[in-house]
Amino acid sequence: xxxxxxxxxxxxxxxxxxxxxxxxxxxxxxxxxxxxxxxxxxxxxxxxxxxxxxxxxxxxxxxxxxxxxxxxxxxxxxxxxxxxxxxxxxxxxxxxxxxxxxxxxxxxxxxxxxxxxxxxxxxxxxxxxxxxxxxxxxxxxxxxxxxxxxxxxxxxxxxxxxxxxxxxxxxxxxxxxxxxxxxxxxxxxx
Amino acid sequence: xxxxxxxxxxxxxxxxxxxxxxxxxxxxxxxxxxxxxxxxxxxxxxxxxxxxxxxxxxxxxxxxxxxxxxxxxxxxxxxxxxxxxxxxxxxxxxxxxxxxxxxxxxxxxxxxxxxxxxxxxxxxxxxxxxxxxxxxxxxxxxxxxxxxxxxxxxxxxxxxxxxxxxxxxxxxxxxxxxxxxxxxxxxxxxxxxxxxxxxxxxxxxxxxxxxxxxxxxxxxxxxxxxxxxxxxxxxxxxxxxxxxxxxxxxxxxxxxxxxxxxxxxxxxxxxxxxxxxxxxxxxxxxxxxxxxxxxxxxxxxxxxxxxxxxxxxxxxxxxxxxxxxxxxxxxxxxxxxxxxxxxxxxxxxxxxxxxxxxxxxxxxxxxxxxxxxxxxxxxxxxxxxxxxxxxxxxxxx
Numbered sequence: 068x069x070x071x072x073x074x075x076x077x078x079x080x081x082x083x084x085x086x087x088x089x090x091x092x093x094x095x096x097x098x099x100x101x102x103x104x105x106x107x108x109x110x111x112x113x114x115x116x117x118x119x120x121x122x123x124x125x126x127x128x129x130x131x132x133x134x135x136x137x138x139x140x141x142x143x144x145x146x147x148x149x150x151x152x153x154x155x156x157x158x159x160x161x162x163x164x165x166x167x168x169x170x171x172x173x174x175x176x177x178x179x180x181x182x183x184x185x186x187x188x189x190x191x192x193x194x195x196x197x198x199x200x201x202x203x204x205x206x207x208x209x210x211x212x213x214x215x216x217x218x219x220x221x222x223x224x225x226x227x228x229x230x231x232x233x234x235x236x237x238x239x240x241x242x243x244x245x246x247x248x249x250x251x252x253x254x255x256x257x
Numbered sequence: 258x259x260x261x262x263x264x265x266x267x268x269x270x271x272x273x274x275x276x277x278x279x280x281x282x283x284x285x286x287x288x289x290x291x292x293x294x295x296x297x298x299x300x301x302x303x304x305x306x307x308x309x310x311x312x313x314x315x316x317x318x319x320x321x322x323x324x325x326x327x328x329x330x331x332x333x334x335x336x337x338x339x340x341x342x343x344x345x346x347x348x349x350x351x352x353x354x355x356x357x358x359x360x361x362x363x364x365x366x367x368x369x370x371x372x373x374x375x376x377x378x379x380x381x382x383x384x385x386x387x388x389x390x391x392x393x394x395x396x397x398x399x400x401x402x403x404x405x406x407x408x409x410x411x412x413x414x415x416x417x418x419x420x421x422x423x424x425x426x427x428x429x430x431x432x433x434x435x436x437x438x439x440x441x442x443x444x445x446x447x448x449x450x451x452x453x454x455x456x457x458x459x460x461x462x463x464x465x466x467x468x469x470x471x472x473x474x475x476x477x478x479x480x481x482x483x484x485x486x487x488x489x490x491x492x493x494x495x496x497x498x499x500x501x502x503x504x505x506x507x508x509x510x511x512x513x514x515x516x517x518x519x520x521x522x523x524x525x526x527x528x529x530x531x532x533x534x535x536x537x538x539x540x541x542x543x544x545x546x547x548x549x550x551x552x553x554x555x556x557x558x559x560x561x562x563x564x565x566x567x568x569x570x571x572x573x574x575x576x577x578x579x580x581x582x583x584x585x586x587x588x589x590x591x592x593x594x595x596x597x598x599x600x601x602x603x604x605x606x607x608x609x610x611x612x613x614x615x616x617x618x619x620x621x622x623x624x625x626x627x628x629x630x631x632x633x634x635x636x637x638x639x640x641x642x643x644x645x646x647x648x649x650x651x652x653x654x
Contacts, residue, residue: 092433093433102263103432103433105427105431108289129534130532131425131529132532133619
């Protein structure tokens with residue numbers, strides 16, 4: 068892993084890409100890293116394309132610009148592939164992680180010439196089965212952790228359990244569904 | 258032991274406010290500073306502070322309420338951005354001339370128009386002559402540290418002036434980053450109790466605040482106000498020293514980075530300083546002696562100290578995240594030029610307007626600025642001194 072891992076998230080307003088980037092910053096912080104998690108702000112509307120970013124490093128992060136040459140790109144909504152050049156600037160040895168029921172080779176033609184690594188995860192299906200609703204950000208977060216290797220699975224699961232117990236203290240019934248979504252995603256990302 | 262945390266710049270300010278537990282906060286929400294009163298209202302609802310929160314109907318009223326409560330003798334705070342600060346403008350002068358040490362968190366944002374919500378220093382630069390002390394912050398950590406120190410500087414008996422602590426909208430206000438927090442009891446001890454010498458609610462000493470001032474006395478009163486501002490510099494240094502003793506984090510009038518042996522430097526405010534440090538490290542690897550001066554205290558302006566720190570350079574680029582439309586560059590450019598007036602063999606100087614309306618500033622953009630400085634040194638020609646960085650001169654096809 069390079070000294071600073073840079074991640075760019077593409078999603079649509081309301082899907083939780085910003086929240087996912089902040090959650091990722093949280094879990095990386097809890098493993099002792101220096102982190103940045105920030106969205107690109109503008110006039111926000113539900114469904115409009117949005118971008119969010121993460122930097123994760125062993126040393127203090129000083130740079131305060133957006134990310135143009137990421138190590139990882141995360142696509143929370145596959146319909147964005149039609150309108151956004153998601154792999155722009157992605158390092159040749161980098162990885163794009165896409166929320167889709169398709170396999171990496173099935174989706175490759177939609178990536179307009181990207182010849183690097185593609186990982187896919189059916190975050191919608193996992194979310195609907197585990198949580199009863201389409202909240203793709205929880206399974207996407209697990210897929211990013213798995214693919215980027217920023218922390219090991221066990222540590223991630225125990226961190227997230229702790230974090231959900233705190234976050235959902237008033238509705239503990241949703242904790243097991245969220246944990247189930249994370250664990251399935253760690254196994255099903257391909 | 259400090260507390261390792263991760264917070265956005267807005268959360269950092271709200272946390273500092275919670276630890277200080279002021280008597281009064283009066284605020285009206287505006288992007289991107291809205292989260293500060295939002296988080297703080299929650300602390301009040303949760304009983305974590307016993308502050309009187311005054312939700313007002315505009316920023317003009319927010320600052321007016323601050324003037325009222327601070328006059329009464331209450332430690333008072335607020336937060337705003339952009340047009341909110343512009344709407345406070347009239348009352349900013351009243352707070353300063355009445356010598357009311359209000360603490361204001363400014364989250365820097367562009368002014369309309371065209372309407373824009375992103376980082377830009379036009380708002381606080383527009384208030385630079387209002388008589389407020391201004392401190393700027395590169396990161397969430399600096400915003401937090403500066404806010405805690407600000408209370409002490411503003412309330413000092415030799416100063417007694419309002420203070421604004423500024424940080425970049427979204428770039429630091431909404432980015433979650435690592436931060437070292439100070440324990441609650443240490444913050445409370447550092448800021449201490451607020452015991453103003455004169456205040457309206459003191460029935461043993463009846464007084465009026467802010468009455469009409471005749472030509473016979475107006476100038477003397479303004480002269481005293483200017484004296485308070487002059488004193489702020491030394492007080493800031495003393496407070497910084499105490500803060501360093503408590504936290505180990507060193508603050509000064511300004512920060513320099515690899516400046517001592519440099520031949521070129523940029524002078525910059527807020528978050529771009531961090532990006533510039535990465536650019537400097539890259540240039541140093543190529544053998545280029547690039548340096549940085551980051552403004553912390555902007556009002557009062559530490560002109561002599563800045564001139565001393567810059568005088569050995571061959572070429573300087575002053576970076577303004579706003580334009581003053583003087584056709585000469587931005588406000589920081591003008592102040593640095595004044596500071597260097599009379600310096601023998603003063604460095605060649607160019608002034609860039611950059612990053613306005615939230616235009617992203619990359620390490621590569623800062624390297625372009627240094628490239629221009631080296632070109633000036635090589636050719637001996639300064640060329641245009643009023644420049645725009647990373648601007649399209651025509652529509653892209």
